[in-house]
Amino acid sequence: MYRPARTxxxxxxxxxxxxxxxxxSAALGPVRIDPVTVAMATLNAIVVPAGVTVGSASVPVLGIxxxxxxxxxxxxxxFDVPATRQIIVADIRLPRIALxxxxxxxxxxxxxxxxxxxxxxxxxxxxxxxxxxxAAGAVAAIAFxxxxxxxxxxxSAFVGALATAFLxxxxxxxxxxxxxATLLLAGVAVQAFLGAMIxxxxxxxxxxxxxxxxWMMGHLNNSQWSxxxxxxxxxxxxxxxxxxxxxxxxxxxxxxEDAHHLGIEVERTKLLLLVLASIxxxxxxxxxxxxxxxxxxxxxxxxxxxxxxxxxxxxxSAVAGASFLVVTDTIARVGPAVVPVGIITAALGAxxxxxxxxxxxxxxx
Amino acid sequence: MTDxxxxxxxxxxxxxxxxxxxxxxGCSLAFGDLSVLEDVSLTIEPGEFVxxxxxxxxxxxxxxxxxxxxxxxDIGSVxxxxxxxxxxxxxxxxxxxxxxxxxxxxxxxxxxxxxxxMGRHPHRxxxxxxxxxxxxxxxxxxxxxxTADLADRPIDEISGGQRQRVVxxxxxxxxxxxxxxxxxxxxxxxxxxxxxxxLVRNLVDEGRTVVAAIHDLxxxxxxxxxxxxxxxxxxxxxxxxxxxxxxDVLAASFDATxxxxxxxxxxxxxxxxxRADCDEDSLPERVHVLGSGTAAxxxxxxxxxxxxxxxxxxxxxxxxxxxxxxSIGIDPLETEPFTRLSSEEVxxxxxxxxxxxxxxxxxxxxxxxTRTLLPVLDESESLVRIETGPFEERNAGSxxxxxxxxxxxxxxxxxxxxRVLDAVTMVFEKSQSNxxxxxxxTDG
Numbered sequence: 001m002y003r004p005a006r007t008x009x010x011x012x013x014x015x016x017x018x019x020x021x022x023x024x025s026a027a028l029g030p031v032r033i034d035p036v037t038v039a040m041a042t043l044n045a046i047v048v049p050a051g052v053t054v055g056s057a058s059v060p061v062l063g064i065x066x067x068x069x070x071x072x073x074x075x076x077x078x079f080d081v082p083a084t085r086q087i088i089v090a091d092i093r094l095p096r097i098a099l100x101x102x103x104x105x106x107x108x109x110x111x112x113x114x115x116x117x118x119x120x121x122x123x124x125x126x127x128x129x130x131x132x133x134x135a136a137g138a139v140a141a142i143a144f145x146x147x148x149x150x151x152x153x154x155x156s157a158f159v160g161a162l163a164t165a166f167l168x169x170x171x172x173x174x175x176x177x178x179x180x181a182t183l184l185l186a187g188v189a190v191q192a193f194l195g196a197m198i199x200x201x202x203x204x205x206x207x208x209x210x211x212x213x214x215w216m217m218g219h220l221n222n223s224q225w226s227x228x229x230x231x232x233x234x235x236x237x238x239x240x241x242x243x244x245x246x247x248x249x250x251x252x253x254x255x256x257e258d259a260h261h262l263g264i265e266v267e268r269t270k271l272l273l274l275v276l277a278s279i280x281x282x283x284x285x286x287x288x289x290x291x292x293x294x295x296x297x298x299x300x301x302x303x304x305x306x307x308x309x310x311x312x313x314x315x316x317s318a319v320a321g322a323s324f325l326v327v328t329d330t331i332a333r334v335g336p337a338v339v340p341v342g343i344i345t346a347a348l349g350a351x352x353x354x355x356x357x358x359x360x361x362x363x364x365x
Numbered sequence: 366m367t368d369x370x371x372x373x374x375x376x377x378x379x380x381x382x383x384x385x386x387x388x389x390x391g392c393s394l395a396f397g398d399l400s401v402l403e404d405v406s407l408t409i410e411p412g413e414f415v416x417x418x419x420x421x422x423x424x425x426x427x428x429x430x431x432x433x434x435x436x437x438x439d440i441g442s443v444x445x446x447x448x449x450x451x452x453x454x455x456x457x458x459x460x461x462x463x464x465x466x467x468x469x470x471x472x473x474x475x476x477x478x479x480x481x482x483m484g485r486h487p488h489r490x491x492x493x494x495x496x497x498x499x500x501x502x503x504x505x506x507x508x509x510x511x512t513a514d515l516a517d518r519p520i521d522e523i524s525g526g527q528r529q530r531v532v533x534x535x536x537x538x539x540x541x542x543x544x545x546x547x548x549x550x551x552x553x554x555x556x557x558x559x560x561x562x563x564l565v566r567n568l569v570d571e572g573r574t575v576v577a578a579i580h581d582l583x584x585x586x587x588x589x590x591x592x593x594x595x596x597x598x599x600x601x602x603x604x605x606x607x608x609x610x611x612x613d614v615l616a617a618s619f620d621a622t623x624x625x626x627x628x629x630x631x632x633x634x635x636x637x638x639x640r641a642d643c644d645e646d647s648l649p650e651r652v653h654v655l656g657s658g659t660a661a662x663x664x665x666x667x668x669x670x671x672x673x674x675x676x677x678x679x680x681x682x683x684x685x686x687x688x689x690x691x692s693i694g695i696d697p698l699e700t701e702p703f704t705r706l707s708s709e710e711v712x713x714x715x716x717x718x719x720x721x722x723x724x725x726x727x728x729x730x731x732x733x734x735t736r737t738l739l740p741v742l743d744e745s746e747s748l749v750r751i752e753t754g755p756f757e758e759r760n761a762g763s764x765x766x767x768x769x770x771x772x773x774x775x776x777x778x779x780x781x782x783x784r785v786l787d788a789v790t791m792v793f794e795k796s797q798s799n800x801x802x803x804x805x806x807t808d809g
Contacts, residue, residue: 004494119472244491251483253473257435258466262539263459263487308473 108321111295133164218342384411484538649722656727662689
């Protein structure tokens with residue numbers, strides 16, 4: 001029977017691995033920094049809310065500035081680290097590493113959920129068109145900034161992703177029921193349509209073609225703490241709520257009718273899983289572009305290691321996905337040629353997946 | 366046993382949900398233009414084991430799915446314990462009704478115990494770990510379905526029959542007062558069929574209300590308290606097995622010709638069905654069977670089921686053929702065993718052969734007792750012969766009798782036993798189309 005201790009042990013082990021990977025990654029780069037300094041600089045970067053200030057910040061509403069509560073942060077640790085090293089670690093490398101971990105967490109968790117939800121080993125986080133929607137939004141924002149009035153690239157991609165997921169869901173829903181097969185096919189069709197739209201925009205993107213294509217390859221260059229501040233809270237909240245529905249995911253594997261007879265409000269649960277998985281995927285894709293294979297391969301690898309039970313599979317896949325993307329992004333960043341991480345994940349992930357496929361059958365979810 | 370007694374019993378046994386009533390009231394359901402159920406009303410009493418029987422496509426599964434709440438009737442309602450199932454949340458209904466579906470294919474490799482544990486889902490809150498009560502329910506369910514030794518095997522690596530028992534275990538672990546089973550024995554071998562239905566019977570005796578679609582009429586008659594025959598989207602018959610499993614009901618509902626005989630071991634109804642694809646107009650009205658043993662008995666039953674008037678004899682009393690004939694209401698011409706046939710007996714046999722359109726020789730034994738019978742075969746030109754073993758084994762007569770029988774053998778159309786109806790029809794048609802030949806030969 002399911003043993004919570006096993007899940008705790010695996011999760012803790014993978015979290016330790018993630019921390020090690022993060023510290024190792026932060027040590028690597030054009031400037032080599034020894035691990036101790038990295039650890040100290042990382043700890044120095046940790047801040048906690050130290051107090052609430054009212055009125056010091058103001059938010060303009062209807063042209064009038066009104067006082068708003070703001071948080072004051074204070075550093076917890078103050079190790080003695082040379083200023084340049086502190087800046088390299090805390091302001092240049094760590095934001096990118098943290099963002100890689102966040103996006104990996106989101107994609108692997110969403111991939112696990114989608115594979116279970118669709119009972120299909122080929123399902124990935126963007127199976128219902130989230131990535132295509134994000135790409136359409138991003139390319140539109142890059143190529144035709146004037147057409148996207150509501151702000152930056154990230155927001156445009158995020159909104160495009162969620163709008164697409166909603167559209168696919170609405171198309172596939174009939175009379176309060178959403179058959180997963182219809183959902184899957186609607187996703188494929190909408191993705192094809194968006195693919196055409198994206199190509200059209202690229203053709204007419206002129207000078208911004210390079211930037212648009214680079215975005216679509218998926219990269220974490222120029223990551224800022226503000227990107228992490230956008231993606232991490234959404235991802236963390238989403239993954240935690242998904243984790244609360246792990247048992248439902250298991251029972252849904254039996255099929256919807258059986259799940260109903262075992263006390264699951266099938267349509268409501270499906271909607272919730274789909275919404276959460278789409279939101280965390282959208283958050284990840286919005287900040288990092290389309291990074292393939294993480295959400296497909298990591299859940300399969302973890303399924304081979306810990307088994308198909310979502311109670312252990314979902315948290316371990318999520319944390320493993322974070323490590324996987326930190327490692328691949330480090331390779332992208334410090335490797336012989338600086339390339340978008342999306343190229344590395346696919347170039348490493350695909351052969352590894354094929355290796356698994358030929359060694360052990362990946363025939364079920 | 367009164368209900369009060371039953372409840373008292375229930376409290377003492379290990380699992381005892383309060384018995385509840387299930388009723389369907391005027392339910393109709395159509396899939397598109399295809400009406401599947403029409404105005405079905407049914408009340409299932411607490412602690413009753415009701416079997417749904419009927420031909421394929423009669424709506425057994427659909428009615429079960431209506432009762433479980435998986436389908437909503439277009440008209441009418443289903444209530445469990447007085448509450449409309451469609452007003453219940455999934456969680457509430459899953460605490461009342463457990464379902465063992467027909468298709469139990471699972472394409473993921475959870476250990477068997479974890480699949481059974483899913484039956485506890487309705488009883489658990491979101492963030493709690495399994496309680497000792499959950500563990501006990503799971504282990505008990507594994508024991509009762511004899512799947513405990515499979516508990517750690519992945520569900521996708523056990524056989525279909527084992528999987529069916531695991532899904533039953535899941536339903537037992539759910540501890541609901543009502544259980545719905547769709548063909549729970551479909552992929553089980555004969556031992557496990559009986560074992561599973563004995564178990565279901567015990568669950569009923571503990572106070573559960575059980576409704577099962579069972580295609581095996583013999584098993585349904587043996588274990589159910591009540592059978593509901595569904596045919597053409599409605600209830601064709603509803604009652605105790607002995608009242609429902611009759612050849613008339615089966616003919617009307619299953620469009621089958623069948624013989625219902627009491628099972629000598631269990632005493633419950635046993636159904637032997639035959640193909641019902643012959644054209645009734647081309648059948649002979651009357652067929653006489655000469656022979657012995659199960660070959661003759663089988664022929665009698667087969668022809669009788671097709672609606673032909675069958676006569677049998679002479680046959681030794683106590684012969685399997687005589688027993689078979691009597692069990693389906695045919696009075697054979699019986700003789701004392703091991704004695705020479707009297708001339709009256711030979712005359713009666715001759716009359717029966719003459720009156721019949723076709724005569725079937727089924728494992729006819731040539732011996733001292735039957736030698737005198739051979740001339741009566743001259744009375745019939747339309748002979749069909751069935752021999753289940755080599756002729757020599759049944760030949761105890763003299764050389765002359767054997768030679769005479771050989772001539773009849775050659776005139777008769779030989780077929781295997783299962784083809785007897787076709788052969789009888791063929792021989793009869795031939796004699797009808799060529800009456801002159803028949804007359805000539807009789808004259809000669």
